[in-house]
Amino acid sequence: MPVTEASSLTSGVALRYASALFDLAKDENALDAVEADVEAFGKMLDESEDLRRLTESPLYSKGEQVAALDAVFQKAEMGPLASNFFKVVAENRRLFAVRGIVRAFQSLMSAHRGEMLAEVTSAEPLSEANETQLRQILAEQTGRAIKLATKVDPSLIGGLVVKVGSRMIDTSLRTRLNSLKTAMKEVG
Structure with a gap:
């Protein structure tokens, strides 16, 4: 399967699951609590290579994935709605899409509040101070309130990569160095 088909399959699965969680949380009047749990889980995924491996590797059985997630969620004191939801995702063998589910849920919450993610x-x-300034600049450009979802990638060396809607602005030093390297190859 080509990469574009695989990523569109993953994003489709992620959006369906995120929408289901959003609707469930809304019906239970628990949007804020579920959002906090989803964001905490997303942060755990960003910070733990072992947790990422658990969610991305097809080598773990669904029983192993569910048991491991249960232990992680209990230690993190995650609410029952979000923890049960992600265990169902594991039962359905869809943990490969969990990072997309987190991003899609954040987008749905932002849209619900009239914000842009x-x-x-x-x-x-x-x-x-930098987050506040960036939020103000993006709000001026888009005309909407902005919610930032930040993450750190030391391989950027410096600068930022910002995605707002379908637009991406890449001012990272890594990208500039790669562009310079490509330009030097063309010259020489």
């Missing part, structure tokens, strides 16, 4: 990747953690 901006995914920001930086080489180092942003200060609160």
Whole structure:
């Protein structure tokens, strides 16, 4: 299966699951609590290679995945709605899409509040002042309130990669160095 087909399959699965969780949380009047749990789980995925491996590898049985997630969720004191939901995702062998589910749920919550979600990747953690300034600049550009979903990727070396809707702005030093390398190959 070509990469584009695989990623569109994953994003389709992620959106369906995220929509189901959103509707369930809305029916239970638990949107804020579920959002906090989903964001905490997303952060755990970003910070733990072992947890990422558990969710992405087809080598683990669904029983192993469910048991491991149950232990992680109990230790993190995650609410029953979100923890049961992600265990069902594991039971259905759809954990490969869990990072997409987290992003799609964040987007649904932002849309529900009338915000736009901006995914920001930086080489180092942003200060609160930098986050505030970035949020203001993006709000001016889009005309909507902005919610930032930040993550750190030291391989960027410096700069930012910002995704807002279908637009992506890449000012990372890594990209600039790669462009320079390509330009130098063309010259020489």
